[in-house]
Amino acid sequence: MPNTLRIAAALLIAPQGRTLLVRKRGTVAFMQPGGKIDAGESPVEALVRELHEELGLRIDPAQAIHLGQFSAPAANEPGYQVQAELFRVDSAEAVTPAAEIEEVVWLAADQAPAFELAPLTRDLILPLYRQAVSVPR
Template sequence: MTLPDLLVSAIALVRDRRVLMVTARGRDVFYMPGGKIDPGETPAQAAAREAYEEVALELDPDELVELFEVVTQAHGEPDGRLVRMRVFHAQTDAAPAASAEVGALHWVTTAEIDRCPPAGADVLRRLAASGAID
């Protein structure tokens, strides 16, 4: 039996050639601010909601621009279960802040790629290839 793909959305907030990533409380794995797309939500609406829930950023889903979709093995899931992560460019001058579900915020370059699960590592590689981050 094949497990259904995990459908998630995330934001890429880039400043000074670094992208915002977070760690969950008590864990040291870096991941993109984002999460599962709820029934009835568009991927952009999910990205905006998760950005608010995780890093206290109020983003307009209509202003988010989809950059790409990452499809890879889902972190912490059985072999063969894929995550399909739609990554949206977020633009705001507001300061992100860690929510109750987030342990800490990190401004990351490809130097930290070994601290990321497969999807996050793929995002870092793609952002670096586009010239957005170091």
């Protein structure tokens, strides 16, 4: 597949059921934390590394539940698709934006975000998240 970015992404869920979205410096769209999978790295290794670099979060790879592979147009690289290995990570740890992360926001399942979302987040991951926490409407 040409012009594909392979990433590992976390559907990070706090004890009260909210999920974390991040925005990279110089961009407008919010998305799941995570990042590109380096050569020779497994998706879960990339996830553990990225969560630590971006948020100061240390997770046990065994806690990351693989939810599947999802593809969508890349938010910040025109003409590219992202192919994300998505993992659910339940964490009560505090997060601190670091590296290229400029802003973090916790979103509740019943909350309509008033900001721009990456296509992958908007079209695939948030619907999955809302289903996973199955908030009664």
